[in-house]
Amino acid sequence: MPSHADSLSLDAVAAATDAVAPDFRRDPRGFLLSLYAVAVRRAQPLHTLKDHLPTPPKGRTLVIGAGKAGAAMAQAVEALWPEDAPLSGLVVTRYGHIPERPEGLAQRIEIAEAAHPVPDAAGMAAAERILQLVGGLKADDLVLCLISGGGSALLSLPADGLTLADKQAINKALLESGANIAEMNCVRKHLSRIKGGRLAAACAPAQVVTLTISDVPGDDPAIIASGPTVPDATTCADALAILKRYRIEVPRAVLAQLERGELETPKPDDTVFTGQTVHLIATPQQSLEAAADAVRAAGLAVHVLSDEIEGESRDVGRVHAALARATVRHGEPFARPCVILSGGETTVTIRSQPAGTPKGRGGRAGEFCLGLAQALQSQADVWALAADTDGIDGVEDNAGAFVTPDTLARAESVGRKVADALDRNDAYGYFDAIGDLLVTGPTNTNVNDFRAVLVL
Template identity: 80%
Template sequence: MTTADLSAAPDPARQPREFLEYLYRVAVRRALPLHNTAAFLPAPPAQGRTLVLGAGKAGGAMAQAVEALWPADAPLSGLVVTRYHHTPPRPEGLAQRIEVVEAAHPVPDAAGLAAAQRMLELTRGLTENDLVLCLISGGGSALLTLPADGLTLEDKQRINKALLESGAAIDEMNCVRKHLSRIKGGRLAAACAPARVVTLTISDVPGDDPSVIASGPTVPDATTCADALAILERYRIDVPRAVRAALEAGTLETPKPGDAVFAGHAVHMIATPRQSLEAAAEAARAAGIAAHVLSDEIEGESREVGKVHAALARAVARHGQPFARPCVILSGGETTVTVRLRPPGSPRGRGGRAGEFCMGLAQALQGQAGVWALAADTDGIDGVEDNAGACVAPDTLERAAGAGLRIASHLDRNDAYGFFDALGDLVVTGPTHTNVNDFRAILVL
């Protein structure tokens, strides 16, 4: 499935899955950097140079958009880091002026550490005549890794993995990441002084707070060391003794709102989850299907969010309330998956939050007639697997039983990938080169 062909919507009554995949493609296309960057690009500086720095799953596509739109005779250079295999093919004739490197996500690696070190080196010698254009998108927290004093890369990997499996919300995870970093939480902007900094960002977080997106490397941070310490204690995550002492003493504090280092800086949100959901809603209405956007800020345990969506879909299917049939119900945000403890020696499940949402939804729907659904991550990767998400149909549980699959067992071991792969119901797109987080669509006919 690609985002290229959006010429005609499939018939939702005859091709419900294809229709939902079409809406997903519309949502992704709305968030592609090339379609959203031109209106927010600053003019090249009259004197000085333009340095581009960036991190995130959309980083490669954002860099190419800047290269395509920047005046050919204006100096441009820089470094952007994106996830492995997330650099888009280079359009024919587009000269490369911004270096793009790849690193690991969601658990950082040495390549991300090297990229962060190089970015700080590139900021040396900047003057007030220079412009720093920062391209920030979701995923940048893991990709832009530079551990605080007293932490090793191995420490950061362990802490990051523990946060991912704890069920912590994205703002909680990024609060910790900011305080355990030498580049996030506004520190990259501080390193750019006295140059002017303009940040272009694609939101992947509920509320579109730029200080949460990629842990806000170029914006002020209102959270504190005490907040980070409380989150670590809440989820029982250990850090080295010296780092705990530094958090308790406040010596790992980040630059705060009102700090002079941010004077004259600008932040532009070039794509948001809400815009993508509204684009999908417009496409559904154009196909004759009423569309309702619940929210782009839904958080919580993925399977439980799936159950709530199932209750709403059942009410529509059975009673025509609160929405009349036919309709499509859309939502976004960032749910979480708490990885369950497994008996020693038992196989580890595979899958991400979109697949876990679909399992919770299917289990609660119990084969409700007339209800189809798709949940997928708009970056094209659900967790660390090769699928974007999964689809649910009225016969999902029936087909699973016929294949000898027990959905409760797959939920117990967080194995959405194994469940939907066996049914042929994975949604596989490959990297989309953008990221506005979760996309969910439920079609009720």
């Protein structure tokens, strides 16, 4: 059973590090960048998917899915699946997230592109087509569902009574509200015809194997991409409470449907999930552990705080700064030199601005760096990198940003004040002005936030 597995490469991150990590004292930025590259490489689909593929079935094998890593996952399946076994399907990914196809690797799975984080018509059309593809499957058929972060927006199919414009407005409001990912996806599941286990129901009676890359705190498959093929324990009442908590408006007819429980999702006791399996093929903790191993190999102590950190990005940055400053000034809670690692999914609440004020740019990694830099107060011997492992911080073209002991001074020399940047949620503008954005391009995976603080 020949395969093309060895021909797949990691072009998106190959330039980020040499075979040997840069010296952390002579090149702190390069060292931090090498840790990010190690974390990203640990989550590449080719390396993680092969141990979880089932054997080909008697019937058809259909591959479906959605997420920022969708195209890379599809290529990995094509490379690892026996060439003489039938394979077809459709996977949707974010615009610009299709890796270069290795020479000699035949394309058997169609890739569609759509918008993220706010859905568009292309994502809705792809979702409709996926539902059509799974119609009429038999018990001898196999569905491989490839799920990764971003799938909620990419696989958008509004519930009856909702338009695409309604979904776009609700999604944008959720993103700007400060709601965490579990809350956002609870709402998304109940306002969809494909999420929250509904896609699994549409696949019956075929066997469904879901292969997922986690980008959520706790690695709950029901939250990743709003769990299209796994049961949903949340309720319409939960979704209503979240909408009320964050003051998010929905059409009255849809509100009434939620109140009557008419938009309920398939629950864990639903027989449609009998015999179906879910495999987590990559997680944030695994990537943090890989980076921690690289730190130890460089002769440094390492402290992994958690892969489940949530909260306002700027506040999480301030907590990391407090730990780093205490380590430098008091030798506690850690001895230096060391590296502090963390992951999770923080949030950014967009601040209202006076009329005429230019809109800020940036994502949660950049906002973390703003909060960190402000709280570090130019502390000597502390360097940091925060970046999204998918290579895109929010909707910008950067993965994240660096913080150095002279960040504040360099920014002020070009007329940038960190407090002003925080007020306007303008991390991109702030770090771009001093050349401290990290730009990698899409990495073809997604295990959420990566943060590394180096204390010398």
